[in-house]
Amino acid sequence: MPALQKFHxxxxxHAKSIDKNLCANLIxxxxxVTTRAKAKRAQPTIEAFLADALKTNESISQExxxxxxxxxxxxxxxxxPPDKFEVGGKIIQELAERYPTRRSGFTRIIKLExxxxxxxxxxxxxxxVDSEYEVKFWFTAKIVARLQLQNLPLDDITQxxxxxxxxxxxxxxxxxxxxxxxxxxxxxxxxxETGSVTDExxxxxxxxxxxxxxxxxxxxxxxxxxxxxxxxxPRQKQESGESVIPPSPFLAKE
Amino acid sequence: xxxxxxLGGSLPFVNQTLLGWLxxxxxxxxxxxxxxxxxxxxxxxxxxxxxxEQIENNNGQPPFMVDNxxxxxxxxxxxxxxxxxxxxxYTPGDKQxxxxxxxxxxxxxxxxxxSHFMCxxxxxxIKAFLKGKKRENGLIKDVENPQTNLDPVDERILxxxxxxxxxxxxxxxxxxxxxxxxxxxxNSKQVKxxxx
Numbered sequence: 001m002p003a004l005q006k007f008h009x010x011x012x013x014h015a016k017s018i019d020k021n022l023c024a025n026l027i028x029x030x031x032x033v034t035t036r037a038k039a040k041r042a043q044p045t046i047e048a049f050l051a052d053a054l055k056t057n058e059s060i061s062q063e064x065x066x067x068x069x070x071x072x073x074x075x076x077x078x079x080x081p082p083d084k085f086e087v088g089g090k091i092i093q094e095l096a097e098r099y100p101t102r103r104s105g106f107t108r109i110i111k112l113e114x115x116x117x118x119x120x121x122x123x124x125x126x127x128x129v130d131s132e133y134e135v136k137f138w139f140t141a142k143i144v145a146r147l148q149l150q151n152l153p154l155d156d157i158t159q160x161x162x163x164x165x166x167x168x169x170x171x172x173x174x175x176x177x178x179x180x181x182x183x184x185x186x187x188x189x190x191x192x193e194t195g196s197v198t199d200e201x202x203x204x205x206x207x208x209x210x211x212x213x214x215x216x217x218x219x220x221x222x223x224x225x226x227x228x229x230x231x232x233x234p235r236q237k238q239e240s241g242e243s244v245i246p247p248s249p250f251l252a253k254e
Numbered sequence: 255x256x257x258x259x260x261l262g263g264s265l266p267f268v269n270q271t272l273l274g275w276l277x278x279x280x281x282x283x284x285x286x287x288x289x290x291x292x293x294x295x296x297x298x299x300x301x302x303x304x305x306x307e308q309i310e311n312n313n314g315q316p317p318f319m320v321d322n323x324x325x326x327x328x329x330x331x332x333x334x335x336x337x338x339x340x341x342x343x344y345t346p347g348d349k350q351x352x353x354x355x356x357x358x359x360x361x362x363x364x365x366x367x368x369s370h371f372m373c374x375x376x377x378x379x380i381k382a383f384l385k386g387k388k389r390e391n392g393l394i395k396d397v398e399n400p401q402t403n404l405d406p407v408d409e410r411i412l413x414x415x416x417x418x419x420x421x422x423x424x425x426x427x428x429x430x431x432x433x434x435x436x437x438x439x440x441n442s443k444q445v446k447x448x449x450x
Contacts (some may be wrong), residue, residue: 029382033381036279045334106420109371110372111370111371112371112372112374112377113371113372113374113434115366116432116433116434117432124371132387132391133384133387133388135372135377135380135381135384138380138383138384139362139373139376139377139380141364142363142376142379142380143361143362144365146361146362146363158361184385187362187363187383189378197378205363205364205439206364208359208364208439208440210361211359211442
């Protein structure tokens with residue numbers, strides 16, 4: 001039987017408003033735990049909205065009062081009318097300062113385990129990057145805190161994540177170092193005055209070292225992009241400045 | 255069923271020859287009367303006498319029983335029908351329960367987690383921490399409900415308790431809410447490695 005109604009208007013309208021509400025609440029709360037389907041569907045809409053709103057904001061003069069700036073920002077009309085001034089104000093004041101050069105990649109999705117309810121729905125976190133309440137930032141800070149308490153140097157992947165997290169953040173490295181110290185106290189019961197872990201359970205937990213310590217400052221460090229499966233050799237460095245690849249015959253000859 | 259389990263009904267018994275393999279009996283049965291052993295009751299039980307004879311005839315070794323030195327395993331009660339068998343083995347793979355082969359060590363807590371997924375133990379910790387941080391910064395405002403800090407005597411006079419049904423009490427306990435188990439510490443010998 002042919003489908004009578006191919007486009008479900010009510011479903012589409014509902015989906016749109018879900019995206020809109022997720023967008024407003026994500027900006028309000030900095031991170032949201034939701035099902036993976038919703039997070040994945042809302043993400044491109046949120047990205048496009050934020051990029052548009054921030055780009056429009058740049059073209060508006062910053063001298064005029066906030067309410068007028070919100071009204072004259074055409075991109076903010078996407079938001080529901082009750083959210084417009086609260087969320088729009090946050091975008092113009094905080095996010096514009098946080099993302100001065102960013103044009104995309106405002107959000108991140110982290111996969112979580114399925115929900116413990118009846119439906120076992122796969123869950124995820126959708127969060128704004130470079131925020132104070134960024135889950136990945138604090139998770140990485142916890143990893144670094146653990147490695148520091150175990151007296152191990154950082155492995156490549158952690159170092160890469162630290163670099164990524166601190167690259168565009170304002171005062172990123174200082175904020176990260178501070179977060180590591182906070183994580184030591186908060187999650188590992190570290191006493192900064194005596195310089196030791198006070199809790200017995202935390203002490204025992206810290207004895208659980210990584211399996212292959214070669215990745216932590218050993219022979220395998222610095223091999224993040226090298227294949228562990230095949231024995232490959234790094235490409236030889238050219239002595240002379242000339243390229244090994246012959247020049248293309250289609251290039252115009254001088 | 256082994257002889258030792260059958261004897262479980264009559265509690266106060268023991269024999270000197272039985273003492274050697276008593277631990278095996280006591281582990282499963284957890285006999286309460288073992289400390290007060292009566293020699294009189296030993297002579298009364300026919301089965302014990304029988305067992306004693308058998309042990310003496312067998313050079314002090316216990317006679318053959320089903321679980322001699324082994325662990326009894328669950329046995330299927332009925333033959334699996336062809337349909338069930340084939341459904342279990344050959345239906346589309348998404349209907350079968352797949353083993354978790356992607357278990358790794360969480361770098362932040364050292365417990366087991368699935369690779370490419372957030373460690374839920376760490377996530378719970380971080381989420382609670384961030385919530386406290388938001389509360390500190392004034393983003394979460396706790397509204398105190400009116401009359402929550404009443405004097406207990408006043409509260410009893412103002413709001414005499416109504417009779418709470420058993421099911422309501424059960425619901426209020428909230429133990430029906432599923433709670434995530436605490437993960438085990440990662441041990442590379444306990445997980446399956448796809449590649450070595």
